[in-house]
Amino acid sequence: MSEINTKVTIAGVELKNPVMTASGTFGSGMEYGQFVDLNKIGAVVTKGVSNVPWEGNPTPRVAEVYGGMLNAIGLQNPGVDVLCERDLPFLQRYDTRVVVNVCGKTTEDYVEVVERLGDEPVDLLEINVSCPNVKEGAIAFGQRAEALYEITKAVKAKAKQPIIMKLSPNVTDITEMAKAAEAAGADAVSLINTITGMKIDIHRRTFALANKTGGLSGPAIKPVAVRMVYQAAHAVKIPVIGMGGIASAADAIEFILAGASAVAVGAMNFHNPYTTEEIVQGIEAYMRKYGVTDLCELVGVVE
Amino acid sequence: MRKEMAVILSQTKIASGIYSMWIKTELAKEAGAGQFIAVYTKSDAMLLPRPISICEVDKAGGAIRIVYRIAGAGTAEFSGYTEGDTVSILGILGNGYDIDGISGGGNPSEKALILGGGIGIPPMLELVKEWTAINRECYSVLGYRDELFLDKEFEAYGSVYIATEDGSAGTKGNVLDAVRENHLRADVIFACGPMPMLRAVKQYSEQEGIRAYISLEERMACGVGACLGCVCKTTKKDSHSNVNNARICTDGPVFLAEEVDI
Numbered sequence: 299m300s301e302i303n304t305k306v307t308i309a310g311v312e313l314k315n316p317v318m319t320a321s322g323t324f325g326s327g328m329e330y331g332q333f334v335d336l337n338k339i340g341a342v343v344t345k346g347v348s349n350v351p352w353e354g355n356p357t358p359r360v361a362e363v364y365g366g367m368l369n370a371i372g373l374q375n376p377g378v379d380v381l382c383e384r385d386l387p388f389l390q391r392y393d394t395r396v397v398v399n400v401c402g403k404t405t406e407d408y409v410e411v412v413e414r415l416g417d418e419p420v421d422l423l424e425i426n427v428s429c430p431n432v433k434e435g436a437i438a439f440g441q442r443a444e445a446l447y448e449i450t451k452a453v454k455a456k457a458k459q460p461i462i463m464k465l466s467p468n469v470t471d472i473t474e475m476a477k478a479a480e481a482a483g484a485d486a487v488s489l490i491n492t493i494t495g496m497k498i499d500i501h502r503r504t505f506a507l508a509n510k511t512g513g514l515s516g517p518a519i520k521p522v523a524v525r526m527v528y529q530a531a532h533a534v535k536i537p538v539i540g541m542g543g544i545a546s547a548a549d550a551i552e553f554i555l556a557g558a559s560a561v562a563v564g565a566m567n568f569h570n571p572y573t574t575e576e577i578v579q580g581i582e583a584y585m586r587k588y589g590v591t592d593l594c595e596l597v598g599v600v601e
Numbered sequence: 602m603r604k605e606m607a608v609i610l611s612q613t614k615i616a617s618g619i620y621s622m623w624i625k626t627e628l629a630k631e632a633g634a635g636q637f638i639a640v641y642t643k644s645d646a647m648l649l650p651r652p653i654s655i656c657e658v659d660k661a662g663g664a665i666r667i668v669y670r671i672a673g674a675g676t677a678e679f680s681g682y683t684e685g686d687t688v689s690i691l692g693i694l695g696n697g698y699d700i701d702g703i704s705g706g707g708n709p710s711e712k713a714l715i716l717g718g719g720i721g722i723p724p725m726l727e728l729v730k731e732w733t734a735i736n737r738e739c740y741s742v743l744g745y746r747d748e749l750f751l752d753k754e755f756e757a758y759g760s761v762y763i764a765t766e767d768g769s770a771g772t773k774g775n776v777l778d779a780v781r782e783n784h785l786r787a788d789v790i791f792a793c794g795p796m797p798m799l800r801a802v803k804q805y806s807e808q809e810g811i812r813a814y815i816s817l818e819e820r821m822a823c824g825v826g827a828c829l830g831c832v833c834k835t836t837k838k839d840s841h842s843n844v845n846n847a848r849i850c851t852d853g854p855v856f857l858a859e860e861v862d863i
Contacts (some may be wrong), residue, residue: 329825
């Protein structure tokens, strides 16, 4: 049988395979590089970075729930300068694409980070307008189509790299959001970010998280994510990157069949630190089993 | 550091809701006092591994002992395992007590005050073993609500003092009440236990001018320093985070008390 081709292209950037890491679950690759060969995965998406260091939320920041987890880290990050000085040089040593997730409180914050990254070794920018755990910025831009359009336009005007808008599932109609991003010039969209949730500790009679609410991730959210990826992929022409509870190659293929051009693994890294590499192997096995020579043939075939 | 399948060598209930388990694992070679492993349940519904401190290490035999309390469905599942069962673990995690570094070049008569409270007692057993193995002395002060466990095992490594909340054994009160009642003096303090106890130990160490190393606990997700779920406040800017937060899983769980703001 002929060689299989797992390459995918997002906004002109070729990935050796469609498996990425979901922002916030993989640091900047350094920690999980002890478990997986970063050269084997399509792209590393770094944890959200802002113009200045952010302290994040008080603890407890994480709680387990059935089939998933809640987090309210609050986008703690060391600031873009540390990312450029420490993390990007580390990632440059690997043959993988580098996607930097960008967060901010104001439009100016986002633009500042994007401009700072202009000449850095970064392949793609993922603009986080969907984190449910910070009070200002972030999700405020991601829940109204007009606001999303404006921030996308402002960032796109200054970005040297292609931009991926990361969408929130905490909206009434995901297609409106995807269309707004596309209309404003986004090169791709990624979805879903976490779904806002809550857990109450019945013994202490208080919230499990100090932030009261947190973002739900893990296998529990996968059907919601598949549905939204399917809807978004049918609403826009730009590539859709799918994520939300991906635990196996079977899950990844489900997203691809629904219309995702690439996928990202998030909370499951915590359950099994080898997940990303295992999914790459599993996708190849699936392609061989069904005689698929080019992965792109699978994207969105379930109509 | 890796995830691997370990085999249960033995499991015993040592007090109500408290279990002692020996597991066979190659990771034992890398393990030391104050470090921990993350233990996975067999249910996919429970995504996150449970961080459990290492109670004893048998490097020659390639085995680790954990002593844990049933705190929920995950630890309840672990308590049902018997000899020969397998369990998936991630380790060895965290920075433990750097015995050589702490005692290095110091006075060989240096004496340690070892304070353990509740389920913070188990990691102190490996610590007293390692501390006395380099010919240093220690007092162990163990605090319980009521029912005692592991206390007899500490006796092989020096004098042991007990504190109980209900006064049923030893000093009525907490570990510091026992320290004061018995006029215990030492050159260095090691402590693990609930946060109110650690706050009191930090304050005591500052008042007395004694270095204290404390082991912190927090809800964890990744266990390897990537997710920033389990942070604690630090008194100075942390070099990794660039803010006043350190990761308990990788920068700790053992910290010099003066470096953390608890």
